[in-house]
Amino acid sequence: MLFFVRFKRAVVLLCLLGLLLPTTVVYAYQYTVVTGDSLYSISQKTNVSIEQIKSANGLSNDLLHPGQVLNIPDNAAATPTPAAATPAAAPKSTYTVQSGDSLYVIAQKHGIGAEALMLANSLNSTIIYPGQQLIVPLVATRSATPMAAEVSRSAKRPAIPFTDEDLDLLARLVTAEAGSEPMSAQVSVAAVVINRVKSSVFPSTIRDVIYAPNQFSPVRNGWINRPATASAIEAAKEALYGNDPTNGALYFFDKSSSNSFLRSLPVAATFGQMIYAYAK
Structure with missing residues (x-):
């Protein structure tokens, strides 16, 4: 009888402890950062918001480094719904x-x-x-059961190899050349630089293309040294991972330009006040 009473007390105590213990954060899986990743790109791959990823990993800024392991929170596990409930349309x-x-x-x-x-x-x-x-x-x-391996396999490959310094320099050029233009124009400026890197006519690195003599006015007037905007950084990433709204343009200029050489080139696309052109 004494043993039975002690057993009942132990069960009750365990139940009370279960109620008092704080709820732990549930993670769907862990993601290892690779070169070229950003919180934005990881958010796109996992469909978890940037703020949720930062909160789950105690991040105070957006800086990541290759090899860093991130906890990806599982929203579905964190906020379960009754099994019998009929899913309502998302507002x-x-x-x-x-x-x-x-x-x-x-x-x-x-x-x-x-x-x-x-x-x-x-x-x-x-x-x-x-x-x-x-x-x-x-x-x-x-998706209810994301897998880290599936995310890695589905990740896009960059159009050309690049470093963090390349990304920053490219974004600064986009800021200086098209910072006030729509996103499509900003992506296109970055795409022109990448198209030049891939072309045999121009230098083979982002830095050498941008700093080639007499090519980009921000290099001459010093605006290339201004910090990049958030939209320009995103535009540079878009282009680095293959987004090219111009379909291969090698030149760009604004509508006010009177440069006879640029004006003679076949037009590839126009976004905002920017014109993008192919080589003759």
């Missing part, structure tokens, strides 16, 4: 794209991943334009 709102906006910026404003924004609007690329109406899901969803 949505609309957003009108403003000049200078990017999917990354809009997603951050609404606390969701850029991939969720693309999915809600059936977008095949991240290019958007001022005045465009976007559906913004207020609750982001993602």
Whole structure:
């Protein structure tokens, strides 16, 4: 009888301890940062917002380094729903794209991943334009059982090899040349530099292309040394990972240019006040 009483007390004590213990954060898996990764790109791959990733890993800024291991929180496990409940349609709102906006910026404003924004609007690329109406899901969803190996296999390869210094320099050129232009124009400026690196006519590195004599006015006037904007960094990343709205342009200039050589080139695309051209 004494043993039975002690056993009941032990069971009750364990139950009370279970109620008092704090709830632990549930992680879906861990992700190892590779060269070229950013919080934005990882957010797109995992469909977990940047703020959630930063919070789960105690990050105070957006800096990452190759080899760093990140905990990816499992939203579904953190906020379970009753098994018998019928899923309701996710609430949505609309957003009108403003000049200078990017999917990354809009997603951050609404606390969701850029991939969720693309999915809600059936977008095949991240290019958007001022005045465009976007559906913004207020609750982001993602696959129930993501696997780190699947994320790694699905990651895009860069169009050319690059370092963090290359990314910063390219983003600074985008800022200086098209900082006030729409996102498509900014991506296109970066794409022109990458197209030159891939061409046999121009130098073979981002730095050498940008600092080639008499090519880019920001190098001559010193604007290349100004810090890059967030949208320019995102534009540079877009181009480095293969997004080229110009389809191979090697030159760009604004509509006010009177350069007879540039004006004689076949036009590839026009975004904002910027014109992009092929070689003759």
